[in-house]
Amino acid sequence: MTEKTLHIVGGGMAGSEAAWQAANMGIKVVLHEMRPETGTFAHQTGNFGEMVCSNSFRSDDSEQNAVGLLHWEMRAANGLIMQTADQHRLPAGGALAVDREPFAEAVTAALKSHPNISTDYGEIAELPSEGMWIFATGPLTSPALGEAIAKETGTDRLAFFDAIAPIVYAESIDMDVAWLQSRYDKGETEEEQKAYLNCPMTKDQYEAFIDALLAADKTEFHEGETAGYFDGCLPIEVMAERGRETLRHGPMKPIGLTNAHRPEEKAYAVVQLRRDNKLGTLYNIVGFQTKMKYGAQAEVFKMIPGLENASFARLGGIHRNTFLNSPTLLDDQMRLKSRPNIRFAGQVTGVEGYVESAAMGLLAGRLAAAELSGRDMGPPPGSTAMGALIHHITGGAEAKTFQPMNVNFGLFPPLDGIRGGRKGRKERYKGYTDRAKEDFSQWLEGQS
Numbered sequence: 001m002t003e004k005t006l007h008i009v010g011g012g013m014a015g016s017e018a019a020w021q022a023a024n025m026g027i028k029v030v031l032h033e034m035r036p037e038t039g040t041f042a043h044q045t046g047n048f049g050e051m052v053c054s055n056s057f058r059s060d061d062s063e064q065n066a067v068g069l070l071h072w073e074m075r076a077a078n079g080l081i082m083q084t085a086d087q088h089r090l091p092a093g094g095a096l097a098v099d100r101e102p103f104a105e106a107v108t109a110a111l112k113s114h115p116n117i118s119t120d121y122g123e124i125a126e127l128p129s130e131g132m133w134i135f136a137t138g139p140l141t142s143p144a145l146g147e148a149i150a151k152e153t154g155t156d157r158l159a160f161f162d163a164i165a166p167i168v169y170a171e172s173i174d175m176d177v178a179w180l181q182s183r184y185d186k187g188e189t190e191e192e193q194k195a196y197l198n199c200p201m202t203k204d205q206y207e208a209f210i211d212a213l214l215a216a217d218k219t220e221f222h223e224g225e226t227a228g229y230f231d232g233c234l235p236i237e238v239m240a241e242r243g244r245e246t247l248r249h250g251p252m253k254p255i256g257l258t259n260a261h262r263p264e265e266k267a268y269a270v271v272q273l274r275r276d277n278k279l280g281t282l283y284n285i286v287g288f289q290t291k292m293k294y295g296a297q298a299e300v301f302k303m304i305p306g307l308e309n310a311s312f313a314r315l316g317g318i319h320r321n322t323f324l325n326s327p328t329l330l331d332d333q334m335r336l337k338s339r340p341n342i343r344f345a346g347q348v349t350g351v352e353g354y355v356e357s358a359a360m361g362l363l364a365g366r367l368a369a370a371e372l373s374g375r376d377m378g379p380p381p382g383s384t385a386m387g388a389l390i391h392h393i394t395g396g397a398e399a400k401t402f403q404p405m406n407v408n409f410g411l412f413p414p415l416d417g418i419r420g421g422r423k424g425r426k427e428r429y430k431g432y433t434d435r436a437k438e439d440f441s442q443w444l445e446g447q448s
């Protein structure tokens with residue numbers, strides 16, 4: 001092993017992009033991949049960059065959509081996943097959909113023919129103490145490696161399932177209905193006493209809500225996905241199936257709360273939302289992890305008083321998903337604080353989605369290559385899509401309730417002088433994306 005070799009484990013979205021970026025910066029890369037010898041329940045081939053489910057990289061609109069902006073930044077940084085997607089694009093309206101097999105074959109061919117990249121097939125089941133490594137082993141990290149990671153981080157800091165409650169943009173919540181209060185006004189400071197946002201329900205509203213939950217379309221678990229799932233993350237619709245009153249005695253209990261707008265009225269049930277980021281732009285609905293289909297979720301959750309016009313930064317879900325508590329474990333270079341020779345990248349760092357995973361691979365590859373070359377490189381500023389994501393996972397997110405995150409404008413620092421609310425949305429998003437493009441270009445220039 002030479003000093004300048006970078007080892008990357010996992011040839012998925014993140015590992016493939018990391019290898020490409022580091023190799024293009026003149027670093028020798030060994031890409032380790034366990035497939036096809038050892039498979040996962042979702043992958044079908046031995047190719048790098050395999051899309052395990054949908055064939056879409058979502059919106060390609062870089063002016064009005066945060067994922068589209070991430071595409072733009074990855075193209076600007078000569079990203080392999082984006083340039084290969086562009087070559088194998090299928091008609092899909094404003095979305096970037098691809099012909100998945102030729103796409104993965106082309107990613108594989110590009111990596112295998114790169115003079116700085118060699119491949120090594122086989123499972124890596126330990127965290128090495130020497131050399132520089134990036135682990136990009138994804139949501140389906142092999143069980144043996146998962147154990148080794150948990151041994152290093154502590155079992156409470158590595159999750160094997162996500163239990164994602166929907167996340168709402170704060171600005172879309174009707175504060176004439178909702179109010180801020182922690183149960184029993186608990187907390188030392190005023191901020192703590194007002195840490196939750198509460199949405200009250202009458203008996204009729206509660207009954208209608210339970211009916212809608214029970215009737216909603218649900219998604220099924222994949223075969224082999226469910227082992228170990230039922231520990232403390234029951235979907236709300238499963239709780240509702242256990243009894244119509246279960247939720248009213250669980251996450252929707254009304255006790256210890258007084259409606260600030262109508263103190264004389266006792267709510268029959270209360271839905272609570274908790275701040276999800278330091279900026280205070282996002283709130284998650286407490287205890288509302290769900291397997292309802294996305295369309296059904298939007299309909300059902302808008303029945304909650306105060307959320308009638310809610311915009312969702314992400315909808316809920318429960319999946320097999322190995323991910324780190326990155327806000328406590330990783331530094332802003334994506335290095336494991338306890339073992340700085342190891343970086344993590346991709347979905348295992350607590351981002352969610354092909355594009356976000358590839359973007360975190362792009363950053364990890366560049367940051368590792370810079371470190372191996374003895375150059376200082378920081379992550380892009382938080383005003384860019386990549387920067388907003390890395391800042392969120394390595395610090396901005398609430399560590400205690402950390403769950404995987406999609407890129408969205410709620411992660412961006414607010415812009416001065418631009419209208420809030422729905423009416424100003426188009427102008428605001430354009431403001432975010434213009435600022436991001438300028439700042440990202442400057443960050444890239446600083447590296448050349």
Ligand SMILES: Cc1cc2nc3c(=O)[nH]c(=O)nc-3n(C[C@H](O)[C@H](O)[C@H](O)COP(=O)(O)OP(=O)(O)OC[C@H]3O[C@@H](n4cnc5c(N)ncnc54)[C@H](O)[C@@H]3O)c2cc1C
Pocket residue numbers: 009010011012013014015032033034035039040042043050051052053054055056122123124125136137138139140141142145222320345346347348352353354355357358
């Ligand atoms: C079932 C499922 C469906 C999904 N559907 C979508 C979707 O439709 N759209 C979307 O945007 N996102 C989806 N995701 C989420 C996620 O974005 C993708 O999983 C994405 O591929 C993550 O990229 P990654 O590089 O982090 O992981 P992966 O692409 O999974 O790559 C990880 C690689 O590491 C390898 N590996 C694992 N352990 C080891 C080991 N010990 N040694 C060597 N190699 C190892 C794996 O074989 C794999 O090739 C889905 C996830 C799952 C699990």
